[in-house]
Amino acid sequence: MLDLSRVLAGPLTSMNLADLGADVIKVERPGAGDDTRQWGPPFAEDGTATYFQTANRNKRSIAIDFREPAGLQLILDLIAESDVVVENYLPGALERAGIDLEAIRKEQPSLIVASITGFGSAGGASRPGYDFVAQALSGLMHVTGERDGEAMKVGVALVDVLASKDSTIGILAALQHRDRTGEGMRVEVNLLSSIQAALANQIQATVGAGVEPTRLGNVHPSIMPYESLPASDGEIAVAIGNNKQFRDFVTLLGRPELADDERFATNPDRVAHRPELREILSEALASDTAENWQERCVAANLAVGKVNTIGEGIELAQELGIDPVLELERDGVASKGIRHPVRYTPAFDMPTAGPPALDADGDAIRDRV
Structure with missing residues (x-):
């Protein structure tokens, strides 16, 4: 699986599949890497931004500048060896760089391409997609906060997380389709659609009854207490x-x-x-x-x-036998993460490699290609 994505929704998607055993190669910018490598504090003891740790365990990293001919060719060679490509560039950006995934799919019909955008590939194609803005535009912020207070975002990048789960589901469905037919497909997810689907009863009130929900603080609109x-x-x-x-x-x-x-x-x-x-x-x-x-x-x-703190929530999970914290190790560096949330019976061994240093696997990947 070739991960051409950055920040959160795309990297979380590839990490979900890496947890399940996919061989994920993360492509990063030389010298800087994924934006989230600098998104701190907080930083872990080894200096890694905990934001980057959130979405990048169990991957290999290679730094490639595909604006250079050699880098572009390396990307194309890696795509040729891949089952799945995940990307979250603005629509058209990769094509302008010489990476035309639709043309590649015609030559490589078994390839699955997962594209994550902010607002789709039509009228919203040029709009950059950040979680905070998607929360605002979708109406999520309109129904979050105190009744008489200002609109509030959720306390985590929830839209990105939901989009990653939607794209993971889409990729798994595409793999099933390929197993049956031999055909790959394009899987498209956008932040706006993911959060609108997740608005559930709130958005259905508008669609089904013409009712516009408003902020109620922690009050449920239809249940008491x-x-x-x-x-x-x-x-x-x-x-x-x-x-x-x-x-x-x-x-x-x-x-x-x-x-x-x-x-x-x-x-x-x-x-x-x-x-x-x-x-x-x-x-x-x-x-x-x-x-x-x-x-x-x-x-x-x-x-x-x-109402617990996050730390108290972790302690509760441990008391309940859920064991949420995962011990990780990569190149002698120990770290921790939150365990993959699905339990499987019979169980299988999941990888426990920590997030890679920038270009940690670059030489080995180049030698193989």
């Missing part, structure tokens, strides 16, 4: 999905009569009387800590959890 509520020392997330759960929850709070109150008996009733119910629940929850409420609710099989 399904939001963060204050305990005595911090907030807890409460997700009550049906009437039985509501009865169990308010009984645990010492207010069982609320389940039979006509204002709160059904979910539509609770949504209609959200302010009153929130005040009552907040008063009851203020009598104990978030940690204690969490323990009591989990024991009662209710979905309630305190």
Whole structure:
């Protein structure tokens, strides 16, 4: 697999497949490499930007300037040996550099080309695609933040991550198609489409009912209680999905009569009387800590959890036996990453190579080609 992509969505795509055993060659700019090599702080102990570590384990790196004739020929030679090429250049940029992937596909019909753009290859072809802008243009930011506050981005580059998962799915489907027919294909993913598909019920409200969702903070537009509520020392997330759960929850709070109150008996009733119910629940929850409420609710099989830091979330996963942290090593350099999220039974050994130094494998790859 030849990875001609940079930053996050493309590199995450190739890393997903590298985790599953694909031999990924990452092509980088001589001297500088992927933009994310400089995206810090924070930096790991060996000086590597943790942003770069996010999406580049289990790969080999080669630095190639394909503006030079020799570099261009090397790229073409590598494509000729590849099953899959991943790229996220602006549409037309590679063609202008002499890498016409559509023409190559005609000569190499089994080749799978995965292209990730910001806004597609038609009217939005010239628009650069960054996650933050895609969050804004898609409407995601419009529904994120406090009701009376400013629009807010999500706390991670979620659009890039979703696009990487979509392109991974597309590549796996294309490989299946090739196994059946011998034909490769082009897989196209754009940031705008990925986040619009992920807006799920929010975008369906607009498409299906003409309703334009707005910001509600941590409140769910259609379920109550399904939001963060204050305990005595911090907030807890409460997700009550049906009437039985509501009865169990308010009984645990010492207010069982609320389940039979006509204002709160059904979910539509609770949504209609959200302010009153929130005040009552907040008063009851203020009598104990978030940690204690969490323990009591989990024991009662209710979905309630305190608002953790990322570090606390990692600790929780470890306590639950999920073991999220992966120990990596590359050329004597140890590092850590977050484990591939899918578990397979029977299990197979996944590679655990850390991210490569710039051009770490350049000589070996050139010698082979």
